[in-house]
Every structure is written in structure tokens, then in C-alpha cells.
Amino acid sequence: MSVSPSLNPHVSVDCVIFGFSKETLRLLLIKRTVPNAITELDDSYYALPGDLVRDNENLDEAAARVLKELTGLTGIFLQQFQAFGDPLRISKAKDRAWLQGVRQDPDARVITVAYMALIDSNQVQIQPGSFSKEAVWLPIAEIPELGFDHNDISEGALLALREKVQIQPIAFELLPEKFTMSDLQTLYETILERDLDKRNFRRKMLNSGVITALPEKQHGVSNKPARYYVFNRNLVENGGLGFVNLKMEGSFTLFS
Amino acid sequence: MSVSPSLNPHVSVDCVIFGFSKETLRLLLIKRTVPNAITELDDSYYALPGDLVRDNENLDEAAARVLKELTGLTGIFLQQFQAFGDPLRISKAKDRAWLQGVRQDPDARVITVAYMALIDSNQVQIQPGSFSKEAVWLPIAEIPELGFDHNDISEGALLALREKVQIQPIAFELLPEKFTMSDLQTLYETILERDLDKRNFRRKMLNSGVITALPEKQHGVSNKPARYYVFNRNLVENGGLGFVNLKMEGSFTLFS
DNA sequence: ACACTTAGTGTCAATTACACACTTCAAAAC
DNA sequence: GTTTTGAAGTGTGTAATTGACACTAAGTGT
Numbered sequence: 001m002s003v004s005p006s007l008n009p010h011v012s013v014d015c016v017i018f019g020f021s022k023e024t025l026r027l028l029l030i031k032r033t034v035p036n037a038i039t040e041l042d043d044s045y046y047a048l049p050g051d052l053v054r055d056n057e058n059l060d061e062a063a064a065r066v067l068k069e070l071t072g073l074t075g076i077f078l079q080q081f082q083a084f085g086d087p088l089r090i091s092k093a094k095d096r097a098w099l100q101g102v103r104q105d106p107d108a109r110v111i112t113v114a115y116m117a118l119i120d121s122n123q124v125q126i127q128p129g130s131f132s133k134e135a136v137w138l139p140i141a142e143i144p145e146l147g148f149d150h151n152d153i154s155e156g157a158l159l160a161l162r163e164k165v166q167i168q169p170i171a172f173e174l175l176p177e178k179f180t181m182s183d184l185q186t187l188y189e190t191i192l193e194r195d196l197d198k199r200n201f202r203r204k205m206l207n208s209g210v211i212t213a214l215p216e217k218q219h220g221v222s223n224k225p226a227r228y229y230v231f232n233r234n235l236v237e238n239g240g241l242g243f244v245n246l247k248m249e250g251s252f253t254l255f256s
Numbered sequence: 257m258s259v260s261p262s263l264n265p266h267v268s269v270d271c272v273i274f275g276f277s278k279e280t281l282r283l284l285l286i287k288r289t290v291p292n293a294i295t296e297l298d299d300s301y302y303a304l305p306g307d308l309v310r311d312n313e314n315l316d317e318a319a320a321r322v323l324k325e326l327t328g329l330t331g332i333f334l335q336q337f338q339a340f341g342d343p344l345r346i347s348k349a350k351d352r353a354w355l356q357g358v359r360q361d362p363d364a365r366v367i368t369v370a371y372m373a374l375i376d377s378n379q380v381q382i383q384p385g386s387f388s389k390e391a392v393w394l395p396i397a398e399i400p401e402l403g404f405d406h407n408d409i410s411e412g413a414l415l416a417l418r419e420k421v422q423i424q425p426i427a428f429e430l431l432p433e434k435f436t437m438s439d440l441q442t443l444y445e446t447i448l449e450r451d452l453d454k455r456n457f458r459r460k461m462l463n464s465g466v467i468t469a470l471p472e473k474q475h476g477v478s479n480k481p482a483r484y485y486v487f488n489r490n491l492v493e494n495g496g497l498g499f500v501n502l503k504m505e506g507s508f509t510l511f512s
Numbered sequence: 513a514c515a516c517t518t519a520g521t522g523t524c525a526a527t528t529a530c531a532c533a534c535t536t537c538a539a540a541a542c
Numbered sequence: 543g544t545t546t547t548g549a550a551g552t553g554t555g556t557a558a559t560t561g562a563c564a565c566t567a568a569g570t571g572t
Contacts, residue, residue: 056343057343083339481538
């Protein structure tokens with residue numbers, strides 16, 4: 001039945017790493033530098049962090065390794081969302097130049113499995129060296145042209161995030177341990193790209209049981225200090241809470 | 257940065273093909289026969305249809321090819337849902353025997369991208385020869401031990417289907433062109449594994465606008481004949497309808 | 513003490529969800 | 543041709559949820 005292809009593809013993982021700071025969603029991107037054959041100056045461009053999957057590791061492990069090498073963090077939210085395997089996804093000149101630079105066959109096909117990661121960006125210290133001289137948090141509205149098909153992958157991740165956030169309480173992964181109700185609302189508004197009513201938001205969040213109020217309040221702010229909350233990680237992860245459903249405008253629900 | 261693994265993995269696609277008949281959800285599985293070194297009789301076992309991805313095709317094309325070779329059908333609902341890449345996913349003796357039979361290195365790693373397909377099983381005529389001497393529709397409750405990690409993949413597909421059905425009107429893909437309201441309700445009840453109220457179901461389905469009543473009714477049934485309906489494929493695919501949201505027991509909705 | 517800024521609070525009307533039982537229609541049985 | 547059988551089809555009242563909406567509270571800075 002199956003005829004073996006002439007050359008096996010390479011398989012990589014790429015991580016779309018989301019962070020949230022200064023009221024914007026951001027992606028953690030790495031900078032790559034490649035020689036430009038014409039100008040003889042170096043070109044640089046951004047790409048998603050990723051790597052080939054190694055012999056002895058599974059896909060989740062590979063993605064976790066990439067994330068750890070770049071950020072030093074482990075145990076963070078990381079979820080596979082789509083594989084990308086267009087035979088022509090490596091065709092830009094600079095991508096080929098980069099592959100040559102890392103001594104890989106630039107004609108080899110690479111199939112990649114994309115993951116999305118949600119991290120509290122304040123907690124990250126970029127690890128020197130491993131992937132790139134430089135890594136930056138770029139607002140999603142300002143993402144330039146990336147290497148390979150990484151723009152497509154990033155857009156896919158954003159759509160996946162928007163869907164997931166409507167079904168599971170995962171947005172908390174983007175906030176620090178303690179956060180205010182306004183922080184949380186701003187985050188949701190940013191991800192969903194629409195305004196939410198303050199009072200209704202509070203009511204539903206509190207009724208849902210996914211967060212707990214702390215006795216502690218803000219200090220040193222020049223206005224009424226906000227109360228801090230924490231995410232009920234244990235309760236949610238142990239199935240104490242079901243499906244979270246963020247109803248979309250124009251939607252309708254089926255069945256009792 | 258990245259060290260090339262000693263041997264590139266193979267990449268395949270596997271299709272979890274759902275059908276619905278006699279009030280049960282079924283999977284289309286193929287039978288594989290391999291020599292048993294000890295008994296010298298042939299062993300056989302079931303597996304998901306799949307194949308290696310070819311050089312010139314993308315992942316969706318590979319999955320569509322597998323589906324077409326097996327069923328002769330094109331243009332049917334087919335959606336990627338997860339990649340599986342455990343290094344030990346090929347370890348059972350019969351899987352290795354089968355790989356040897358098709359002249360592939362039984363030690364090579366295979367990473368697979370899994371798709372789920374929804375088809376009207378009445379419409380399928382299994383194509384002879386291509387994949388297997390035999391293909392069968394087995395009720396999901398009666399799936400035996402499959403090759404590779406195909407039990408895991410099937411379970412993943414079922415969970416994905418259950419989630420998708422709550423968000424998008426795709427269950428129709430499992431029914432014939434014309435169907436009765438009871439057919440539809442039974443299908444939903446089967447997928448969701450819970451009973452639904454007849455009157456509430458009808459009301460919401462009709463209000464949702466995803467189906468249209470035909471003037472035609474059943475003939476020759478020994479009870480009150482049911483009306484036929486069709487799925488509004490065009491309306492739904494052109495974005496005329498939004499998010500479909502099937503609220504789960506114990507769920508809660510967030511935000512206005 | 514006053515200005516400034518963000519936090520925090522309650523109600524009402526409209527919509528949606530859910531529970532629930534009888535009548536209608538056609539064929540088959542007698 | 544009357545009766546039996548079995549699934550189709552229909553409506554209402556109650557409870558819960560949604561969504562719109564504006565003022566007071568609590569700090570800091572001047």
C-alpha cells in the first residue's frame with residue numbers, strides 16, 4: 001500500500017508564546033540573523049521559537065524543552081493546537097539561508113507541530129544564548145513578517161486562544177499569581193477584542209467560583225485600592241468546575 | 257542550535273472516520289493481517305486507515321487521499337485534530353510485523369497527524385483492495401484493541417467530536433441529505449451520551465435556522481409520518497450563522 | 513479640604529432554560 | 543371498518559440568566 005517518500009520529512013515543534021503586559025497581548029519572538037548574499041550585510045528577522053523533535057522525546061516534551069531553553073520556565077500552560085505541513089512552507093530565501101547556517105538541508109521538508117503557551121510575562125527572564133541572541137515581546141498588532149509560515153501559525157494560535165478562553169478558564173495563566181478584577185477584565189477584553197460590562201463581569205466571575213478573593217488590597221495607588229484575587233487552580237484542574245462558556249454575540253444555545 | 261536527530265521520523269496521517277447507523281456511532285476500521293512467527297498462522301487486527309504523507313502533498317491532502325482511496329468519497333467533512341508523536345507508539349509485535357510486511361523499517365519512528373471525518377455511512381461503498389481486504393463499521397462501544405496507539409487516537413477523536421458538536425453545526429454530516437427531527441435528536445443524544453427533551457430540542461433547532469423543513473413526509477411507516485428536514489449548508493458555511501453553543505450541565509456562561 | 517482617579521456596588525426588564533402530558537396521524541391487526 | 547399500536551408533533555408556566563445602566567467609596571497628590 002504505502003510507498004515510502006524519497007526522503008523523510010523533518011519534524012519540528014514551534015511555540016507561540018503569549019504574554020500580557022501594558023494592556024496588550026504579546027508574542028515572544030526570537031531574532032535570527034542570516035547572511036544576505038547580495039548586500040553582504042546580515043539580514044535579521046523574527047521567528048517563533050522552535051526546534052526539531054529529538055529521537056527520544058515526544059511532541060509535548062519537545063515543546064516543553066524549547067520553552068524551557070528560552071525562558072527557563074517549566075510546568076507552564078502548553079497546548080498543542082495544530083500541525084502545519086505544507087510542502088512549500090519553507091520557501092523564503094532567508095529561511096533557506098538560515099537552514100544552511102545551521103547545517104540543514106534547505107530542500108528538506110519540515111512538518112511542524114505548533115503549540116501555544118500562556119505565561120505571566122513578568123516572570124520571564126530570557127535565557128541567554130540558547131536560541132537566539134535576542135528575544136522580544138511584540139504586541140500582536142505589531143507582528144512583522146516572520147520566517148517560514150510563522151505568521152499563519154501565530155494567527156492560528158490567536159484564534160485557538162480566543163476559542164479556548166470561551167470554554168476553559170485558562171486566561172489566568174497570563175496573569176501573575178495575584179491580580180485585581182480590573183486586570184482580569186482588561187485581559188478578557190484584550191483577548192476577545194470587545195468591551196465587557198464591569199458589573200456583569202464581576203458578578204459572573206465571582207459566581208463561577210474560579211477565583212477567590214484575598215483579604216489583601218493594593219498599596220500605594222493614588223485611588224481606591226483594588227482587592228486581589230487568586231485563580232482556584234486546584235478546584236478547576238480536579239474537575240470541580242465544568243465547561244466555561246462565554247456566549248458570543250449572535251450565538252444561540254441548543255438543548256436543555 | 258538544533259542538532260539533527262540521527263534519523264528523520266516518518267510522518268503519516270490517520271483518519272478516524274465516524275458514521276452513524278442503527279442508532280450508534282461507528283468507526284470505519286480496516287483489517288490488517290500479519291504473519292505470526294510462533295503459531296505460523298496469520299493474525300489479524302483492526303487499525304485506523306492511514307498512510308505516510310507523500311512528498312508533494314500537504315497534510316490535508318494526504319488525509320483526503322486516504323479517505324478517498326478507502327471510500328471513494330471526496331469533499332466530505334475532514335478536520336485535523338491532533339498530532340501523536342510518542343517515540344514508543346510503535347512497539348506492539350504485530351505492528352512491527354506489519355511494518356516489515358510493507359517493507360518499512362520497523363524501528364523507524366512514525367509521527368502521525370490525526371484527522372476526523374464525518375460521513376453518511378449509508379453513502380459509503382468500501383473500495384476494494386486499496387488499503388485492506390476488509391473494512392468494517394464498528395460501534396464505538398465495541399472497538400477492540402487496535403494497532404499502534406489507535407485506541408488513544410480514537411478516544412481523542414470522540415472527545416474532539418463531542419466538543420466540536422457543541423460549537424459548530426457539524427453533526428448533520430453524519431446524516432443523509434433528508435432526515436427527520438427524531439433522527440437528528442437521536443444523533444445528538446448518541447454523541448453527547450445524554451437524553452434531550454423532545455420539545456425543547458425541536459424548538460431550538462428550528463429557531464436556530466440551521467435546518468429547513470421540506471413539504472415531504474415519511475411514507476409507509478406504521479405510525480404518524482415524520483416530516484423531513486435538510487441542513488442549510490450554504491447558510492452556515494457562508495457565515496450566516498454564528499457560534500452554536502450547546503450548554504452543558506453544570507456549565508456557566510461568562511459575560512454579556 | 514479639595515481634586516482626581518479607579519474600585520466597587522444593585523435593580524429591573526427581557527430573554528432564555530427547563531420541566532412537563534396530551535393529541536394526531538398513519539398503518540396494521542382484528 | 544373499527545380498534546389497536548407507535549411514533550410525531552405541539553404549548554405553557556416557572557425559574558434562572560442576561561444585559562443595560564449611574565452613583566458612591568477610598569485612597570493619593572496638591
